[in-house]
Amino acid sequence: MSERAVIDEASVPRLARGTRLQFDQHRDRWFVQAPERLFVLDPIALEIVKRCDGAATVNTIVDDLAGKFSAPRDVILRDVSALLQDFTDKGVMTA
Amino acid sequence: MNELSPPLALLAELTHRCPLQCPYCSNPLNLERTSGELTTAEWQRAIDEAAGLGILQIHFSGGEPTVRRDLEALVRHAHDRGLYTNLITAGVMLDAERIRGLVEAGLDHVQLSFQDSEPGGGDRIGGFKGGHAKKIEVAGLIRAAGLPLTLNLVVHRQNLQHLEDLIAMAVELDAHRMEIAHVQYYGWAFKNRAALMPTRAQLEAATATVTAARERLKGKVVIDYVVPDYYARRPKSCMGGWGRQFLNISPTGRVLPCHAAESVTTLSFDSVRQRPLGDIWRNSEAFNRYRGTDWMPEPCRSCERREIDWGGCRCQAFAILGDAGATDPACGLSPFHDQLVQLAETDAATAPPEFVYRRIGAG
Numbered sequence: 234m235s236e237r238a239v240i241d242e243a244s245v246p247r248l249a250r251g252t253r254l255q256f257d258q259h260r261d262r263w264f265v266q267a268p269e270r271l272f273v274l275d276p277i278a279l280e281i282v283k284r285c286d287g288a289a290t291v292n293t294i295v296d297d298l299a300g301k302f303s304a305p306r307d308v309i310l311r312d313v314s315a316l317l318q319d320f321t322d323k324g325v326m327t328a
Numbered sequence: 329m330n331e332l333s334p335p336l337a338l339l340a341e342l343t344h345r346c347p348l349q350c351p352y353c354s355n356p357l358n359l360e361r362t363s364g365e366l367t368t369a370e371w372q373r374a375i376d377e378a379a380g381l382g383i384l385q386i387h388f389s390g391g392e393p394t395v396r397r398d399l400e401a402l403v404r405h406a407h408d409r410g411l412y413t414n415l416i417t418a419g420v421m422l423d424a425e426r427i428r429g430l431v432e433a434g435l436d437h438v439q440l441s442f443q444d445s446e447p448g449g450g451d452r453i454g455g456f457k458g459g460h461a462k463k464i465e466v467a468g469l470i471r472a473a474g475l476p477l478t479l480n481l482v483v484h485r486q487n488l489q490h491l492e493d494l495i496a497m498a499v500e501l502d503a504h505r506m507e508i509a510h511v512q513y514y515g516w517a518f519k520n521r522a523a524l525m526p527t528r529a530q531l532e533a534a535t536a537t538v539t540a541a542r543e544r545l546k547g548k549v550v551i552d553y554v555v556p557d558y559y560a561r562r563p564k565s566c567m568g569g570w571g572r573q574f575l576n577i578s579p580t581g582r583v584l585p586c587h588a589a590e591s592v593t594t595l596s597f598d599s600v601r602q603r604p605l606g607d608i609w610r611n612s613e614a615f616n617r618y619r620g621t622d623w624m625p626e627p628c629r630s631c632e633r634r635e636i637d638w639g640g641c642r643c644q645a646f647a648i649l650g651d652a653g654a655t656d657p658a659c660g661l662s663p664f665h666d667q668l669v670q671l672a673e674t675d676a677a678t679a680p681p682e683f684v685y686r687r688i689g690a691g
Contacts (some may be wrong), residue, residue: 237547251437251476251504255410259334259382268437268505268517271336271384279450320548324476324504 240291240318242310244328247287252325254282267325281313285326291317330621332384333542334609338570339389339576339587340371342399346392348418349442349455349685352482352524353519356590357691365582365599368398370601372405373579375575377605379409383575385549387439389416389587391579394426409435414439416480419466420459424596427473428468437471439507440639441480445493451487478505484524488534495541500547506549509536514588514643516686523683525675528559550670558672562633564658567585570618570642574608585615588643592652618642627661628674 234245240246248254252267263279276281280301284294292302295313299306320326335535342360366374368394375386386406393399394417415430416439439521442463444450450460470477479498483491498506510531511517511524527532528628529606538553545551557564563641567574567586576584581599584590595614609615621634628639640656648671649664657664 239547249476249504250474253412255384257382257384263385266384266436268476269385269387269414269439322549 238328240314240321240328242292244291244317245287246285246294246317246321246326246328247290248282248285249324249327256308265305265320265325267323269297272320272323272325278313278314278316284322285317305322333572335454335575335609336383336573337377337385337387337575338375338378338383338625339387339574340375340393340402341389341391341576341578341587342366342371342393342396342402343391345395345577346390346686347456348392348417348459349445349687350453350482350516350521351455351683351685352511353516353686353688354512354517354587356515356588357519358590359686359688359691360579361688365580366418366577366581366600368401370581371402373410374581374600374605375402375406375411377600379406379411381606381609383411385398385412385414387414387416390502392418392421394421400429403435404433405428407436412436417441418459418463419470420456421460421686422466422469424469424473427475427623430642431475435475437476437478439478439480440470441469441482441523442497443482444487445490445497449487449490453683455683461661462502467503471502476484476504477502478507479503481506481508482511483508483526483662484511485525485526485530485676488526488530490535491537492541493552494568495537495545499545503549506551507552507554508534508669509552509554510534512554512556512588513558514556514647516684516691518591518647519691520686521671522675522678523680525558526556527676528673530676531556555640556672557644557656558668560658561657561660562598563644563656565637566641566644566656569638571609571615572619572638583612585618586643591643592646594646600627618652620657625653625655627659628655631661 263274295310298309403413414437419440443453447460481494513521542551571585576587581601582597597614598608598612642652643656646652655662657668
């Protein structure tokens, strides 16, 4: 059993084995497929999750989003960290 | 009537054959025979129809789905249509080669059942000698193949004393998730209710154990917990509502709103052999009978939770009251709730009778 991953700016998140990002054409929305559950993504969550490629650090992801959405970096960092910690605790992501 | 959404998931019960004989099996008492099972081509067509209808996940179950030699072909077929493929298995017929074939076919996840934390109890409850040891071995093979693993742990009065050990076993086996599920009393479990029903004190101790384990294992293993609703105050949102999110296809092709629905003997169910799946989902008598809120009696009809729990479980209302259209007696607002609690307390206070094992003809 692995230890609980705590997300920080140096973390490199990616979707865990057994999960994947998918578009649901019947309902016109993005979601993450996971064991016996679905996580529907709102537009912000989608922007975060699709950047989690196992190469980018949280820092890189936050910089990218701050540039794209012209939003304060600390606000974005807080939102990104909260989502990634939640997904990591649920086993959807690893970091 | 609310607007009808497409279903999210299909439970494909490939067969009722199983080497185990668990006395709480979710299959109906009248087990379907091998000779009537859908063929590979019929299952592939059903999977196509389900994917076309909008399902996102498919759960291959049974009986024991690995009994079917075409399991790999069906997994591949579902995977090719973009579905998330899950295998719900007792594990005892799996080996490294079969698991490799399933991974190659595109299997996403395995849910493996255990009946107890040790061989004596596990083999006795499952009615299969050597089963527990084989499951331990197979859990290792599943993890070695890189597949994510959920342990399915059904708990009741004859194994709840091992709950801490069951949780430790799941951690030891490197499961990503465990589903600790108190028995739900339909079909075989209803028949064996007195042998399975815990006391309220046992339930409360179990819930405390799970709560502590969740805290301790946060971020390491996910624990899902299903409580026994005889002792609940409000009913479960059974299947997220009748005909709202979920489809079940039986081994011979009957399409059901849940795996226990055939216990409601006042309903008849259409088959994928006779009618397109989408037509059954949208228009069949059985699916529309308890869909939405229009069918509801009081106290459900005016209840603020009517679109949260959808009136609870139709099969339970039928099993206890003989009326599938009644409020689930698990609800504290049902006039029959006290009777349900009384049944549970009486069962739990009596020495457990012998199991009636799940086998053809025993139901």
